[in-house]
Amino acid sequence: MTSSMGTVPVRYARWNGVGSEFTLVSDSTPRVPARGELLVRIDLATVCGSDLHTVEGRRPSPVPAVLGHEQVGTVLGVGRGGVSCVDGTPVVPGMRVVWSVTASCGSCDRCARGLTQKCVKLSKYGHQPLLEEAPLTGGFATHCVVLPGTAVVAVPDTLPDTVASPASCATATAAAAMVAAGPVAGRRVLVTGAGMLGLTVVAMAATAGASVSAADPDPARRRQALTFGAREVGDGSAPLGAFDIAMEFSGHPDGVRTCLDSLAVGGVAVLVGSVSPGQPVALDPEALVRGLHTVVGVHNYRPEDLLTAVEFLAAHHGSVPFAELVGTAHPLDQVDTAMVAARHGAAPRQALAPGLTGTPV
Template sequence: MTALAAVWSGTSFSLQRVPLPDLADGEVLVEIELSTVCGSDLHTVAGHRSTPVPTVLGHESVGRVVAIGANATVDFGDRVVWTVGTACGTCRRCMRGVPQKCVDLRKYGHTAISDRWTLNGGFATHIHLLAGTRAVVVPEDLPAALLAPAGCATATVVCAARRIGLTAGDAVVVLGCGMLGLTAVAYALDRGAVSVVACDPDPARRAAASEIGATAVCAPEELAEVARGADAIFELSGSSSSVAAALDVVELGGRIALVGSVFPSSAVAFDPEFLVRNLVTVSGSHNYAPSDLVEAVEFLQRTPAAHLLAAAVGERHPLEEIDAAFASGRSAVRGAVG
């Protein structure tokens, strides 16, 4: 038996038939139901992000377990989402609570294929989950478009919120209203934020944030007037000007999560005295721990914005139309393959 994979060469996709793997202990084979096109996938294809090739891109997916190795942590037939990478659980980084930076980390959608691990990304009919991957069983009644981003966008927001200690009563600012930003608006409200200001240059994305429940929305040039005095800020765009804007509007004792800066950009100047005297905390947050994925799935089950987050995923394209899915991902919040 074989799977079909869209293999990225560094310049283009090619559809290739790939043998299904023999599973080792702790490994799982999942048939992909839906994968979404993350911003990092777009950056890779646009040449803004370096990725080993050839590879199978895609790391936001939901699917069904169709084969398991010995000692697997899920069962045949389970509908699952999974962590963006593996973790050994025993190295110093894992033991310090940052398993997403495991010294033996292998990331889905970001690793060159090999004879042993060819189905290593979500843009395929199947994916080969290695031991050390946390798979979370998800409800049958939740739409795939809601669940697929859980393994990146949703869990990343949960981790960022945890790192800056998001609490009830916080005045929150969300900078960038893509999938991460819309999720951050919904999650801040879920956690009891007293207000959520969402900022984005795109009027359509501001409107989507408003529909989810943002207290106020604004364009970047309006931020200082609308959002000064923020207790918790999520910077999700990666724009240097947006990072600087976060420093301009943060409240005394405020916390800033820098999440979007995952590609090269210009340096940002800051005044260390301002940070010291105003007790400001700036935290980098990249990917997430397995517990954050568990919380992400629980959040998606309880949020009243579930249908709006699912609607942020654009038209679904078959794997054979992966180029069209990427094209829609440049206009919609998320493209979709499956």
């Protein structure tokens, strides 16, 4: 469509279902968003594991849809009434921001209990059915309309897009897992699954003063875990000891069993990776009771966790190699290629740069 004075030309990658290629759609959107909304130009989006699971049919999703929920962008328009960041800073045009994967109503019983990430009226970016009149609900697009009830955090100019983009899912979820684990300074922490989230938690726990061990069957991931602060690594086939805190990010039943079986007396197991249907894992209630163990599940995150994520990345990206976790940046019209690279690439994340044309970089 040709834009007028009141609209902005946009493009989005429409996912057409398992086994189908994406379709690039050109459209337009109002330059000034509705009350409480933001119009954000997406500068970089990263392909999360759940995006890949959706495309492969391992995760249920509406069809068609605009996928993607890890992104960083620049604010172009602010709706009536204004929008504030999590820390209270007013959002203004030109501000670089990340935003949460969820939008919550703020008034239901779950929101009242502080469980905004499980709002009964929850909307999730990258997981909504595509509405032609309002399609900009995911990160695989040139723009996104950020809805009321979405946590927004400003991104410092010193933080590269490749480091900031995963904050919207991976880093914020890692921050939520750290909250669930409790204080880690001086404690032994086990991390199973050294992908994007696991590596992030290794860095968070190590910088907070924990002695961190990581388990992953992939030798390349084990080597990366050492560069992110792990003291020792293993392939998960043999115990690494007894731990005060065991955190699971692989979603594999073996990883869950390892976490539950590795707890010392008073230990806490934090389960994060089991977000798709899988084999049940046996739980020994006597061991749980006699060991004074705690088992906690983490899914999505609170607004404060997104702020923590950005602050952590800003403080530590110079000394921890987060930029190495994001691979090639593909143009938006090469989203299918990016998905293949996400499946087979060495980096935990591949990227889409909607403003990029031509050869991937």
